[in-house]
Amino acid sequence: MTPSGPNANRTIDVHGLARVEGEGSLHVAIHDGVLERVELEIFEPPRFFEAFLVGRGYEESPDITARICGICPVAYQMSACAAIEDACGVTVPESVGKLRRLLYCGEWIQSHALHIYLLHAPDFFGCRDAVELAALNPAAVERGLRLKKIGNHLMELVGGRAIHPVNVRVGGFYRSPERAEIAAMIEPLQRAREESLETIAWVAGFEFPEIEADYRFVALSHPDHYAIEAGRVVSSDGIDATPGEFADVAVEEHVARSSALHSRLRGRDPYLTGPLARYALNGSKLPKVARDAAAEAGLGPVCANPFKSIIVRAVELYFACDEALRLATEYEPPEPAAVPVPPRAHAGAGATEAPRGMLLQRYELDAEGTILSARIMPPTAQNQLTIESDVRQVVESGLELGDTELTARCELAVRNHDPCISCAAHFLDVSIDRS
């Protein structure tokens, strides 16, 4: 490490960022006490999924794209189905939509519980990992593991298995779960809902750096509920578009340091998708208990402190448990489990809310349903520029910190957004250069 202090020349390099998915690094250069450069490098090899899809049948897209990610395969499947069904001009029945939402709640529960308890919370206790946190606070980690398990069970029940579910198809599902199978989830979900309220109270007690970012939020929005599996794309500065229209205004550009594409809204700054965006744009649609718990945890209607994303994620965890409980209680098996989706020569787009942000897919099909072109916009790629901007703000407000503490805070600034570098690589390792 080079000498630290606010006026020094410093380089902070984090090679191989921990507790994020994929291969990436962060390089921060400070010259004469002035921040010169923040670069989030994503060196996960490009994965060429969009090219794999070209020439394949339209019904293969949910299973092929699910392989992009082991933690949010449902998000890939749901966005793929939405896009293909849009291209084919088919709207699935409400019962299928509800079962998709139930499956998606399982993914939100397991992904949010994993990130809150095992990946993000250790930072707030100065722990290297969940093992150290478990030694310090075993009851909390046990609670997180129980929550994650219930999410996994729900995914297994509806999706056939938790990782890369096999029951999802264009038009619906291969098989509708029996009423009794879903009813068996009601009692575990009631416990999970209670434990998610305890989660909100627990994370609200953490100490957070005081930072307010100027975010442009983008999320799906639905008139009737907190959007997950369907909706229009809205932003904090007035965008209100279909997923297809949004894909036209979100420009992706390649930069040398990253195998992920950087997204910008045409002619505008970077934007942020994910829990902070959803909460800011759709918070009024959360159930009253969730809104009250958020207020008790100190959140206003908008949370622009990225470190407090863990509270927002906990509020969403409650929501996902509550919503899954409602859907399980009202469950009627879709009959049939899937509707026919005849192909047509047309383009279509679909977007859904993955746990870490909006995931958009767009396809162009020929009359036989062969995929002529595919575009996939994962949340981490869309968020990459905003994550860099967060790190810049953290460094500028923390120049007085020593390199070790500043490095830790930079890593946390990245983890705040639960990035999935493998999905984006289309990322992590931090370096601070004070030279």
Next chain:
Amino acid sequence: MTARVVVAGIGNAFRRDDGAGPAVARVVAASTGAVDIGPIGEPLDLLGRWDAADLAVLVDATRSDAAAGTVRLVDLGDAVYRSSQSTHAIGLDRVVRLAQVLRRAPARVVVVGIEGEDFSDGEGLSPAVGDAVPAAARRIAELIAEAS
């Protein structure tokens, strides 16, 4: 006193020799009092399934330079704690440590590896790997006898 033993076969039976682990676990569960706790989707799945066991045996196919059918035992009590953490997976060594901290770890965790040679699509083990299944099951039966 009879030891509580759990066994899990890890692998995909539709990728030929990758199915060696589940094949061995089935033989062990049928021929001993061990409880088959598979299938395991990710190492964290082991928590809650192997708690309070005297011995947990995880059987998986390996791919190295060894001859096909080579059976190797790794005692995780001796394993180096070095897997990286990602949002997708917490490695087996970390899950063992987490279970130990939470006082839910088996007294002993042994990974049994069987070297495979054909991991292509399809069912059925290659002859050398198929021949190694009873040998691996016998090695595990010896571990169970030691634990009892």
